[in-house]
Amino acid sequence: MARQLFILMLVLSTCHLALAQKSAPATMARIKGGTFVPLYGAGKTAVPVKGFQLDKFPVTNAEFLAFVQQNPKWRKSEVKRIFADAQYLRHWTTGQSIGTDAAKINNSPVINVSWFAAKAYCECQGKRLPTVNEWEYAALASETKADATNDEKFYQRSLEWYSQPNPEYLPSVQSSFRNYYGVYGMIGLVWEWTADYNSTMLVSDARTTESNNQQQFCGAGASSATNVKNYVAFMRYAFRSSLKPNYTVGNLGFRCAQSINTQLAKR
Amino acid sequence: MKRFTYFLFLALTLSFTACEQAGHSCCVKPTAAAAGKTTATTVANTTGALTDLSLYNLASDWTNQDKQPIKLEKLRGKVQLVAMIYTSCGYACPRTIADLQVLEHALRKYKPEELGITLVTLDPTRDTPARLKAFAAAHHLDARRWTLLTSQPDNIQELAALLNVKYTNDFEGNISHSNVITVLNTAGEIIYQQEGLGTNPAETVKAVEQLQQAM
Numbered sequence: 001m002a003r004q005l006f007i008l009m010l011v012l013s014t015c016h017l018a019l020a021q022k023s024a025p026a027t028m029a030r031i032k033g034g035t036f037v038p039l040y041g042a043g044k045t046a047v048p049v050k051g052f053q054l055d056k057f058p059v060t061n062a063e064f065l066a067f068v069q070q071n072p073k074w075r076k077s078e079v080k081r082i083f084a085d086a087q088y089l090r091h092w093t094t095g096q097s098i099g100t101d102a103a104k105i106n107n108s109p110v111i112n113v114s115w116f117a118a119k120a121y122c123e124c125q126g127k128r129l130p131t132v133n134e135w136e137y138a139a140l141a142s143e144t145k146a147d148a149t150n151d152e153k154f155y156q157r158s159l160e161w162y163s164q165p166n167p168e169y170l171p172s173v174q175s176s177f178r179n180y181y182g183v184y185g186m187i188g189l190v191w192e193w194t195a196d197y198n199s200t201m202l203v204s205d206a207r208t209t210e211s212n213n214q215q216q217f218c219g220a221g222a223s224s225a226t227n228v229k230n231y232v233a234f235m236r237y238a239f240r241s242s243l244k245p246n247y248t249v250g251n252l253g254f255r256c257a258q259s260i261n262t263q264l265a266k267r
Numbered sequence: 268m269k270r271f272t273y274f275l276f277l278a279l280t281l282s283f284t285a286c287e288q289a290g291h292s293c294c295v296k297p298t299a300a301a302a303g304k305t306t307a308t309t310v311a312n313t314t315g316a317l318t319d320l321s322l323y324n325l326a327s328d329w330t331n332q333d334k335q336p337i338k339l340e341k342l343r344g345k346v347q348l349v350a351m352i353y354t355s356c357g358y359a360c361p362r363t364i365a366d367l368q369v370l371e372h373a374l375r376k377y378k379p380e381e382l383g384i385t386l387v388t389l390d391p392t393r394d395t396p397a398r399l400k401a402f403a404a405a406h407h408l409d410a411r412r413w414t415l416l417t418s419q420p421d422n423i424q425e426l427a428a429l430l431n432v433k434y435t436n437d438f439e440g441n442i443s444h445s446n447v448i449t450v451l452n453t454a455g456e457i458i459y460q461q462e463g464l465g466t467n468p469a470e471t472v473k474a475v476e477q478l479q480q481a482m
Binding site: 080081082083115116195196198199200241244245 | 319320321322324424425427428429431432433434435
């Protein structure tokens with residue numbers, strides 16, 4: 001009887017342990033809700049961002065390898081072209097191992113992944129990709145301030161990163177600066193996928209003929225931006241708008257997010 | 268003792284259910300690489316395996332204007348014109364419908380079995396199947412030709428991404444979106460995209476005719 005009880009306890013606790021690991025992640029940081037004015041958005045007004053959890057680090061090669069091993073359909077050899085282009089995981093030697101550079105990049109952000117692959121990875125963890133607004137909101141933070149928009153030094157440093165070529169081997173995910181929320185490498189490591197990367201109207205959107213004409217001209221994209229000074233954000237929005245969901249890029253990775261409500265519900 | 272065993276089973280079942288829920292049906296979504304394979308066996312007689320670039324690799328669940336659940340793969344086998352709209356849209360969407368009707372008229376020599384037109388809502392909250400049906404009736408859309416679809420926001424987002432439709436909600440019920448009419452071949456691959464409103468349909472007509480001739 002006691003033994004049965006013990007087994008029962010064991011079974012239950014294993015499950016709960018697994019649950020606890022999934023829903024109370026030490027690997028995520030809480031981003032307090034607030035408002036901000038997106039570079040491109042509905043007019044030039046502040047939009048609300050609800051509090052959410054964000055991975056402290058971008059997903060690494062080693063983590064993505066574990067995912068691919070468990071989910072063969074995301075292996076290089078198996079993935080459908082509509083979900084990831086031919087360059088998918090090009091920096092790995094095979095679909096099932098990182099290969100010769102493993103020691104150097106195990107702990108570096110995974111790159112050459114498509115939106116579908118990134119999305120599937122996050123869903124597997126019970127998470128999702130952050131929205132553009134969530135990502136941009138969290139990226140406003142410097143080491144000390146939640147919103148460092150008007151911090152010249154911070155802006156200059158960001159600009160410098162974006163103007164540097166990619167190193168041959170990306171540094172580890174811990175190497176970039178830790179921001180106000182405890183999130184690392186929002187700026188300074190890789191570009192990152194977002195859930196609604198395709199929400200910015202940088203293409204000619206013919207909802208009004210007037211703006212359509214405007215958008216026929218070079219530079220029209222910037223003309224509807226709220227803060228033309230923020231070149232760093234402009235680059236990100238422009239980059240996103242050039243993506244397709246099966247594209248993979250040599251400096252584009254991702255991290256996952258989680259809504260606070262979902263998290264509570266799962267507890 | 269018996270009671271306890273029963274209790275043990277119950278507890279086990281419960282705990283496994285909990286585990287499963289926590290497991291998030293890992294990676295069933297978004298792809299359907301696996302589903303593609305299953306389908307290949309189930310409908311092999313008519314169509315065979317889905318090609319790598321087929322949109323129908325999306326395994327998501329959709330609902331049509333008659334409230335019937337359908338998979339995108341159901342659209343397979345005929346050339347499709349696809350557009351994303353929302354029915355409360357005042358300006359662009361009626362023009363998209365008009366553009367599609369221009370195409371429908373130009374391509375009227377093809378039967379509904381050869382050429383389908385599919386409208387997908389960007390606004391699943393308001394565009395219920397009933398509302399889609401009323402919209403179809405109001406625009407005199409022939410149900411043999413036109414399919415109107417809705418689904419979960421996430422599934423709509425995936426399809427929009429694949430169709431290269433950019434869209435965003437503006438918090439006032441408007442959805443800005445790019446106006447694209449996509450031509451899919453019988454396998455569900457993107458062959459041609461007509462962008463903008465009131466665009467000259469000649470290229471799209473040509474794309475459809477070439478596909479029909481190739482059949």
